[in-house]
Amino acid sequence: MDLDALLDLQHGVIGRAQALAAGCTTDRIKWLVASGRWQRVHAHTYATFTGPLPFVAQVWAAILRAGRGAVASHRTAAYLDGLCDDPGPVIHVTVPADRYVGGKVDGVRIHYSHRLPLTRHPSKNPPRTRLDETVLDLVDVAPHPREAETWVTAACQRRLTTPERLADALGRRKKIRWRPMVEAMLADVADGAQSPLELRHLRRVERAHGLPTGCRQRRVAGQRVIWIDVDYPDYGVRVELDGRIGHTGEGRFRDRHRDNRATVDGHATLRYGHADVFGDPCAVAAEQARVLQARGWTGTPRACRPGCPAPSP
Structure with a gap:
């Protein structure tokens, strides 16, 4: 690969060994850095442009500094693949466990793995671990x-x-x-649970207290398709679990309209957030059980622990 193609692939970042292999001399590299045409990012790792490094260029610099077999991993790989929206304060790089990266690498955390040949993605650039x-x-x-x-x-x-x-x-x-x-x-x-909040409700509210099993992420078609977090169709009860995302601003008005339509149709809607489900799942279960019983459920909630308030006195 010629120098221009290599720099294009690596977002303008190059390692010393790569530059020498492409025809640069040691003196030429020193002059390019001294003149400000290139900038040193890490030991033997350079950006061939001036100004701040974009995130992908920072990742390439970390990988090249870490050396043979290195790949982006952990939160850095997650950000590159769209798993999270914040890359975090440091670049995460994993190298084969049979190597050691000597010296401090500013802004980079080095991990070691015996399984790296199996876990690295075969083709993505910058090199990174597979999504799973x-x-x-x-x-x-x-x-x-x-x-x-x-x-x-x-x-x-x-x-x-x-x-x-x-x-x-x-x-x-x-x-x-x-x-x-x-x-x-x-x-x-x-089975359909889509968030930690929904998982917590499933395990700590519904299952732990012996409540009926709800239908999760149920699609209801009408004039407008809606999705119900947890639906108990036999009893006309719906539970909406509100995380912060999607339930502020316009999202709050969509929730209100959905609840109003459900009421008109004869459904009772219970709405809980993180503070309810994570903070006091027993109280949520007790309230939910009372509504279900009022609408025909003949069961009795069970205590998940000594002193649990869910069962009726």
């Missing part, structure tokens, strides 16, 4: 189970992968943090 592997890498380093839930559900909600593909990738890993939770969560996502 990126999700599981992020799950593995998640400090809290809620964060792990967020990565899995975001990947499925954005239609970047499927629960089946993630489960297949999970099965190939010998060690990963939060494995039992993720295995259960993938089954829930496959």
Whole structure:
């Protein structure tokens, strides 16, 4: 590959060894840097233009500095593939475990992996881990189970992968943090739960308290197609679970119109947010149970723990 094609591929960033292989001499490289035509990004890594580096150029610089076999990974790969909207403060790069990257690399976090030949994407540029592997890498380093839930559900909600593909990738890993939770969560996502909030409602409100099983993400066609987060059609009860995204500004008015239409049609709509479902799932279950019972459910909610207020006195 000639120099122009290489620079085009790598967004204007080049490694010293690449420059020498393309015909530059050591003195020429020194002169280009000293004259300000090139700028040094990391040791033996240069941007062949002036001014700030775009994000993709920063990623290439980190990969070239890390050396043979390096790929973007974790949050950096997630951002490149559209899994998240914020790349975070550092560039994440993974290298084969049989290598060591010496010296401090500013703004870059180096990870090591024995499985990198299996987890790197075969063709994407900049080089990066496969999407399913990126999700599981992020799950593995998640400090809290809620964060792990967020990565899995975001990947499925954005239609970047499927629960089946993630489960297949999970099965190939010998060690990963939060494995039992993720295995259960993938089954829930496959059943229609679309967010950590919906997963929490499914497990900590509905299942934990023995409530009827709702229909999740139910499509209702009429003058306008609507989607119901959790529907109990036998009892005319609907539960809407409001995360922050999509339920502010115009989204709030769409929610209100949807609730009003449901009331006109004889449905009761209960609406809960993060503070309700994560903060006090037992109180949510108790309230939901009372509405279901008033509309024909003959069951009784069960206590999920000592002192749970869900069962009726």
